[in-house]
Amino acid sequence: MAQNQSAPDATRRSERSRRAIYDAALALVVEVGYPRTTIEGIASRAGVGKQTIYRWWSSKADVLLEAFLDMAERAAEDAGHVAHALPDTGDLAADLKLVLRATVDELRDPSFEAPSRALAAEGVVDEELGRRFVARLLEPQLQLYVDRLRAAQAAGHVRPDVDPRIALELFVSPLAQRWLQHTGPITHDYTDTLVDYALNGLAPR
Amino acid sequence: MAQNQSAPDATRRSERSRRAIYDAALALVVEVGYPRTTIEGIASRAGVGKQTIYRWWSSKADVLLEAFLDMAERAAEDAGHVAHALPDTGDLAADLKLVLRATVDELRDPSFEAPSRALAAEGVVDEELGRRFVARLLEPQLQLYVDRLRAAQAAGHVRPDVDPRIALELFVSPLAQRWLQHTGPITHDYTDTLVDYALNGLAPR
Known part of the structure; x- marks a missing residue:
């Protein structure tokens, strides 16, 4: 500016x-x-x-990408935080649940939803636009999960052989697909459940 | 007919x-x-x-939904199988990996990809069309995973408290998001990894 x-x-x-x-x-x-x-x-x-x-x-495309970045920054300021890192209280499950609950609220905010859907829909059929959208808007947010999962690996809470960039998709992508494709309701209970399943696995312990 | x-x-x-x-x-x-x-x-x-x-x-919308159902049926016939159930060899991980590898191949087939993207993109912004697409085309496929996970619960391979309809999203939704939003490469290694992470969890065992 x-x-x-x-x-x-x-x-x-x-x-x-x-x-x-x-x-x-x-x-x-x-x-x-x-x-x-x-x-x-x-x-x-x-x-x-x-x-x-x-x-x-x-x-x-440039105008719209910057308009979205600006909207996301203003939403973060309104919520009283500009997130450059996920919370790290030492309790990975609690931290992930907190962030995903906030994401649920954001995805359900009408002022955010309509333009986000319009851009996401175009990204599905226009690969070049989709890749720019992801690189500028989505991937920087996903990298915050990568950082948090790396810290959890250092603390012994996530297995060292796990690839954090793939692991985050176990709880982020189900929420994204429900939002994109209307495949199911989006609630705090739902994202809490995703975190529990992803960390503990589906098989008996 | x-x-x-x-x-x-x-x-x-x-x-x-x-x-x-x-x-x-x-x-x-x-x-x-x-x-x-x-x-x-x-x-x-x-x-x-x-x-x-x-x-x-x-x-x-009706014409297109039936055209897609017809395309999916013909693709299944060409592949030599009409799937009314997922394989059940008793090895859940192996069965899921086999099915997801076939899905990767289908998503990468150009004759399938372009019309699927066009309909999926419209479903993102047109909720009524999106919900019909899901109810007729996607949800019946997801129910096959529900059935397979229920069988795995009966065999003691999945915890009895797990909701199969949510659990399947841990490996299906990451693949869907990568395909829809171009967020990463789609390979057999990738879907194998998703199955391992989902069944075993990210936390140390």
Whole structure:
């Protein structure tokens, strides 16, 4: 973000334009879908010229990815935390359950849900967009689970031969599939159960 | 399917029309996406009248769901088996790995992949279509895992307190998410690892 201290008014105007552009992009992708969202449409709805958008971004995919990053950051600030790491109380099950319960609440938040579904749907059929979405938005969140599972391995709570990047999918992916494909209800009890099954396994102990 | 033995020619003509309609519907949904696929477009491409389609189906969603069921049945026949149950050799891990390896091969088959992605993407944003897709195509397959896990519980290989409908998601959903969202490679080694982690858990034994 531009931080030109000698021109505070210009900076505030830029910030207002940027926010208007993000809001317009998120609203349009919900209303008409990703394929029919255009730079022209975003500019018109945001009340700015096309050139204002092209000064900052090179494509509608870039605008939308940054709009999502901004939305996620604001949601984290509203929730009173900016997460750069998962909690580590020493109790892996409790920490994972806490984070997954918060994810359930986020996935069920209507302001988050509609634009996220529009972008996720396009990522299913547009592999290039899907991979950028994952690299910028999803994978950084998944790496927080990798870090937490590595700490659990160091503490002897997860087997040393387990690959954390695959292990996290045992509790993250079921929630993702239920949300994406409407395959079942999404509740705190459900994600608690996933964590218990993943840590303890299905076979008798 | 009509089985009028007194009019075999008419039955064969119906069967040919039905197959042409399925092929047209699957091709169109790949080329223009679900929202722009129409009954008129399917009829025109299949070389039949609109009324022929409306005689058998009430909407494009119905045509597509049956086209997918037909494609899945033909794929199973080509593979030399029509699966009404998962294998049960008494070795749960081996049986699950075998089935998931076959699913990996199916997900990577180009003729299956493109129409499946088009329908799955629409299901993400169209909840009603998504739920019909799941009820008709996905849930019956998942119930085969439920049955196999119940048999494993009866044999003492899975804990009696485990809910099989949730448990199956520990190995099915990671594969589904990687396929839907391009979050990682899909290989036999990967699904073998998922089965081992799910059955044995991540915590030390």
